[in-house]
Amino acid sequence: MSAIGITPEQGLARTSRRPAIDVARGLALLAMAAYHASWDATYFGLAGFDLLGDPLWLAARTVILSSFLLLAGIGLVLATRDGFHPGRFLRRLGRVAAGAAAVSAASYALFPDSPIFFGVLHHIAVASVIGLAFVRLPAPVTLAVAAAAVLVGTTQGFAPFDSPWLRWIGLTSMEPDSNDFVPLLPWIGGVLAGIGVGRLWPGLGEGVAVSGPAGRLLALAGRHSLAVYLLHQPLLFGIAWTAAQLMPAQTPAIRDFQASCVASCERAGVARATCTANCGCVQSELARNGLWEDFAANRVSERGQRGLEEAVAMCRKP
Incomplete structure (x- = not known):
């Protein structure tokens, strides 16, 4: 799943929070939820969004992810502005690391061929530790390092760096199969940029009032963003799964696949009813294994080809 993540709450005391930054985080959460809902709909064949190939979707993912990392960097500056508190930092780091472990465990169970081994929560946990070295440096130095990280x-x-032990760093020659891969390079550039911004404008968001139900709701989500992240995708995934059971998908891509598959099957002398059932089975298997999106966009990798062959073999079984 080309999945997108969030910035966890920053561990500040309630009285020292800046609601405007919570609202910004809440808006990013809303955009992330919309992206994930689109991913889920495509995964279950309810929509035909080209999330991995359309430049607009790729740009949306970059903007959403960058916004969370930027806010993580800003939050790290705010959390340490009165000095470094090891206990508070370690508690926050522990929550993020536990969330990352939970995401990995769930992804290995659901998507064993494309698990999340270094997603956004893993990245934020590591980048938060590295970021401590920058929270007292001059902003221009940090921003220069951020730009260098992105460039490299x-x-x-x-x-x-394709090794399973090194690919989390980035610099891989090929992107690994993962539904949410956020390597240290170049993405730590977003966190460092946030630290630089927080250092340049220490009063960012200070004194800005939040009013109205929508603003308060966004601020609430922003204050509890880690919980929102861990809960929202299972909820959206479940809704999409339920919709797929109640409303069999009939997107143009699926209709074209069904028509082509059934026609080819009938030319081999198989009864139309059997062809229709088998072709529907193949499409469902591709979707279940996370291969349908690439298949529908004519981007079948070696893994995808193996998955297609396995789906065809399984669906032909009596």
Whole structure:
């Protein structure tokens, strides 16, 4: 799943929070939920969004993810502005790490071929530790390092970093199969940029009042963003699954696949009813294994080809 994540709550005392930043985090959560809902709908064949190929969708993912990382960096500056408190930092880090472990465990169970081994929560946990080295440095230095991280991470790739032990760093020569891969490079550039912004404008969001039901709701979500992250996707995924059971998907891509598959099957002398059932089974298997999106967009990888062959073999069984 080309999944998107969130910035966890920053561990500040209730009286020292800045509601405007909570609202910004809440808006990012809303955008993330819309993206994940689109992913879920595509996964279950309820929609045909080209999330991995359409430049607009790719740009949306980049903007949403960057906004969370930027807010994580700003939050780290705010959390340490009165000095570093090891206990508070470690409690927050523990919550994020536990959330990352839960996401990985669930993804290995649901998507064993494309699990989340270093997603956004993993990234934020590691970047928060690294970021401590920058929260007292001059902002121009931190912003320069952020720019360098983005430049190196987006232009360089080396085969040794494809190793399962090193790919979390980035610099891979090929992107690994994962539903949410947020390697250290280039994405730590977002966290460092947030630290730089927080250092340049220490009063960011201070004194801005939040009013109205929508503003208060967004601020509430922003204050509890880790919980929202961990709960929203299972909820959306369940809703999409239920909708797929109640309303069999008939997107143009699925209709085209069904028509082509059934026609090919009938030319082999198989009865139309059997062909229709088998082709529907193949499409469902592709969707269940997270391969339908790439297949519908004509981006079938070697893993996808194996998955297609396995789906066809399974669906032909009596």
